[in-house]
Amino acid sequence: QKEVEQNSGPLSVPEGAIASLNCTYSDRGSQSFFWYRQYSGKSPELIMSIYSNGDKEDGRFTAQLNKASQYVSLLIRDSQPSDSATYLCAVTSTSGTYKYIFGTGTRLKVLA
Amino acid sequence: DAGVIQSPRHEVTEMGQEVTLRCKPISGHNSLFWYRQTMMRGLELLIYFNNNVPIDDSGMPEDRFSAKMPNASFSTLKIQPSEPRDSAVYFCASSFSVGELFFGEGSRLTVL
Numbered sequence: 001q002k003e004v005e006q007n008s009g010p011l012s013v014p015e016g017a018i019a020s021l022n023c024t025y026s027d028r029g030s031q032s033f034f035w036y037r038q039y040s041g042k043s044p045e046l047i048m049s050i051y052s053n054g055d056k057e058d059g060r061f062t063a064q065l066n067k068a069s070q071y072v073s074l075l076i077r078d079s080q081p082s083d084s085a086t087y088l089c090a091v092t093s094t095s096g097t098y099k100y101i102f103g104t105g106t107r108l109k110v111l112a
Numbered sequence: 113d114a115g116v117i118q119s120p121r122h123e124v125t126e127m128g129q130e131v132t133l134r135c136k137p138i139s140g141h142n143s144l145f146w147y148r149q150t151m152m153r154g155l156e157l158l159i160y161f162n163n164n165v166p167i168d169d170s171g172m173p174e175d176r177f178s179a180k181m182p183n184a185s186f187s188t189l190k191i192q193p194s195e196p197r198d199s200a201v202y203f204c205a206s207s208f209s210v211g212e213l214f215f216g217e218g219s220r221l222t223v224l
Contacts, residue, residue, distance in 0.1 A: 032210055043203060043215040044155070088155065090213065098210045099168055100145065104154035 023089030137206030
């Protein structure tokens, strides 16, 4: 079982719709969770961080964390073509040392 | 504020040559990470440092890879000798403790 799992996609949504991206993780002790956006040929860019159960909103983005079920999700409201990118979920591991483990990413396509 | 600075941005070399990648973390950050990204394997953690000390190098593929952090503002990742399978994008990232992780623009390595 991979430590952080994401559906590779592509996830296609029409412009203006809500895009829902999901991530599950295996380390129950994980404390910090992050979503990154990566455009083709560019470096990962931090979008959201979340540390406690529940929702956290920032503009069009909402991160949701459920530690009991070990999943974290990202909602993008009013999706725009410029949101088309790969979205990476990252989780800090507590197995002896703190390090950031990334999922393989979900490719999002927003259709104009 | 300056972000994480990596050099070179692109490196093309021949098999067997030594490659040195460089990184300057964000000032004030005390953790530095080296990642490698390929289409097949995604973003893999190679090694990370905390307060200039290597904490976890379990991701370093083999003895051909080495990394150093002689001071808080500089780190190197060296591959000697390089092989075609080392071709990838190498990212350096830094954080303060287990807070938000910020990436450099990456070094794209091609080994012929």
